[in-house]
Amino acid sequence: MTPSDAAPAGRRPALPRSTDLTTPQEYDVTGATVWLTGLPSAGKTTIAHELAARLRAEGRRVEVLDGDEIREFLSAGLGFSREDRHTNVQRIGFVAELLASHGVLVLVPVIAPYADSREAVRKRHAQEGTPYVEVHVATPVEVCSVRDVKGLYAKQAAGELTGLTGVDDPYEAPQSPDLRIESQDQTVAESAEAVFVLLSEKGLA
Ligand SMILES: Nc1ncnc2c1ncn2[C@@H]1O[C@H](COP(=O)(O)OS(=O)(=O)O)[C@@H](OP(=O)(O)O)[C@H]1O
């Protein structure tokens, strides 16, 4: 590596400028992690997929790191204790940052209930110089429990499940997210559009 190739402190080296990449856009484009935090049934997954479709239509490379899929593979064996949730969130944050550092827009619809876990992910991104955006899907628990997409609120109420985030397990709401979405007052398209506008304003979409 020559001195001119050296990366700024804390940043992994950029891809070398070589002729074997098909187009300059492949490495000039800025990636980012967009973390959608909120209660079960808040709308995180739905907004992520709506936004992903919109971004792909604009020609962006997008990955959705879905919480359920991650728990099936990368975080197989982890439960919902505070420690396991922290480990899960750090693993997802690690993968998200890697992808984002290579120009991918990474959408992460994962509860991430603890402020210190989210802060650690934000710090990792800052250390690597990778953009990180926090979106709080702030749907009230009363609305989430009526939606109850996976039947978890009903199970908790029936005594078949304990430790449900926002009911009998903590959810530490972000104090100053980059965006707060009140999904109970919006259509899915409006919620996704709000994130898209934010990304555009930040030069990330
Ligand atoms: N006890 C309890 N509390 C909260 N959520 C629960 C629980 N048990 C199962 N689930 C379902 O697990 C889905 C994935 O959780 P996450 O990986 O996003 O959670 S965490 O960030 O590790 O806390 C999460 O998905 P979403 O509903 O999409 O949020 C829940 O449906």
Ligand SMILES: Nc1ncnc2c1ncn2[C@@H]1O[C@H](COP(=O)(O)OP(=O)(O)O)[C@@H](O)[C@H]1O
């Ligand atoms: N503005 C909105 N944004 C996102 N979801 C919404 C909105 N309005 C209604 N919904 C509905 O709420 C439910 C949210 O479910 P889901 O996306 O799986 O939540 P989560 O991933 O947060 O657990 C879906 O049935 C979705 O259609």
